[in-house]
Amino acid sequence: MKKKTEIAIAHFENENIKTALKIASEFRIGLTEAERKQIKLGYECMVHRDFYLQIGRNPAKEIDKAIHLFVEKIQKPYVSRGA
Template identity: 40%
Template structure:
C-alpha cells in the first residue's frame, strides 16, 4: 500500500502540481507554519481562487514557485526542479 507521501511525491514528479499540493497542504508535521501557509495558498490558487489572493495583495505565482522549492527541498533534495508557471499550472521539469 502506498503512503500519502508517496502518492504526493509521484504526482509532483509527474507534473501534477495541483493534485500534489492538495495532498501536501494537509501535512502538519515536517513543515513550518509559514511553509504550510505557502502550500495552502499555492494549492488554492491552482484550484481556482487565484483572483482572491491577488485582490488581497498576494503574489500567487511567487507562492506557487515557493511551494515547488519547499517540496523539492523536503522530498527531492538530490534533484533539481525548475518551475515554469503557465496561466493555471506549474510544469515541473527535472534535470
C-alpha cells in the same frame, strides 16, 4: 498500500502540481506551521488565482515558493532516504 508522501511525490513527478500541493498541505511531520501554510497558499493560489490577485498577492510567486518547499522539504528528503 502507498503512503501519502509517495502519492504526493508521484503526482508532482507527473506534473500534477496542484494535487501534490493539496496532499502536502495536510502533512504535519517534517514541516513547520509556516511551511505548511505556504504550501496551502500555493495550492489555493492555483485554485482561486483571481481572488489572490484581487487582494494584492502574486499567485505565481506564492506557487513558486510552495513548489520550492515541496521539493526541498518533501521530495528531496524522501528520495534521498531511498524510500
